[in-house]
Amino acid sequence: xxxxxxxxxxxxxxxxxxxxxxxxxxxxxxxxxxxxxxxxxxxxxxxxxxxxxxxxxxxxxxxxxxxxxxxxxxxxxxxxxxxxxxxxxxxxxxxxxxxxxxxxxxxx
Amino acid sequence: xxxxxxxxxxxxxxxxxxxxxxxxxxxxxxxxxxxxxxxxxxxxxxxxxxxxxxxxxxxxxxxxxxxxxxxxxxxxxxxxxxxxxxxxxxxxxxxxxxxxxxxxxxxxxxxxx
Numbered sequence: 001x002x003x004x005x006x007x008x009x010x011x012x013x014x015x016x017x018x019x020x021x022x023x024x025x026x027x028x029x030x031x032x033x034x035x036x037x038x039x040x041x042x043x044x045x046x047x048x049x050x051x052x053x054x055x056x057x058x059x060x061x062x063x064x065x066x067x068x069x070x071x072x073x074x075x076x077x078x079x080x081x082x083x084x085x086x087x088x089x090x091x092x093x094x095x096x097x098x099x100x101x102x103x104x105x106x107x108x
Numbered sequence: 109x110x111x112x113x114x115x116x117x118x119x120x121x122x123x124x125x126x127x128x129x130x131x132x133x134x135x136x137x138x139x140x141x142x143x144x145x146x147x148x149x150x151x152x153x154x155x156x157x158x159x160x161x162x163x164x165x166x167x168x169x170x171x172x173x174x175x176x177x178x179x180x181x182x183x184x185x186x187x188x189x190x191x192x193x194x195x196x197x198x199x200x201x202x203x204x205x206x207x208x209x210x211x212x213x214x215x216x217x218x219x220x221x
């Protein structure tokens with residue numbers, strides 16, 4: 001299938017440090033979605049990117065869609081303990097296929 | 109408005125037993141899907157439905173059956189449970205297959221011994 005790979009698999013940061021997770025596809029994506037899953041919880045939709053080179057911000061979170069629409073990134077500025085969880089990207093055609101996720105741990 | 113509900117929350121089965129995981133949504137969503145989540149594997153799509161009477165296979169459909177007789181309900185059936193089906197199962201729904209936001213249920217944690 002058309003895989004969507006995410007790196008890194010895990011990231012441990014000190015509170016206040018920045019964090020970035022990357023999503024890469026071997027094929028051009030029509031769009032990319034991002035979800036957050038808290039420990040023990042279910043995935044919650046964060047955002048969808050559609051346009052080449054698109055950048056969207058949600059408070060401390062910055063989402064980018066690559067110019068070639070084959071990669072995307074999520075950057076968190078000045079992490080907080082509430083950012084702990086697993087962040088997934090997902091490609092949406094006629095069905096939603098998830099990347100492998102990046103688990104973020106934030107130490108106070 | 110309850111959103112997406114799943115029952116049961118936890119289940120233990122013996123190998124070879126069958127069971128149905130229930131999923132319901134009250135948002136009049138056309139698109140519904142089932143995922144399984146295993147450690148380090150992310151979420152993998154099992155089956156999905158774009159509307160009542162229409163279902164299709166996802167990435168890992170073997171060992172599972174679905175049907176969609178109503179817009180609200182999308183049950184997942186395990187025909188003969190195997191230890192490899194031990195996982196957390198999530199149901200999700202959205203307005204359409206192209207809709208931006210998928211709403212997930214709280215999940216069912218299944219253990220097969």
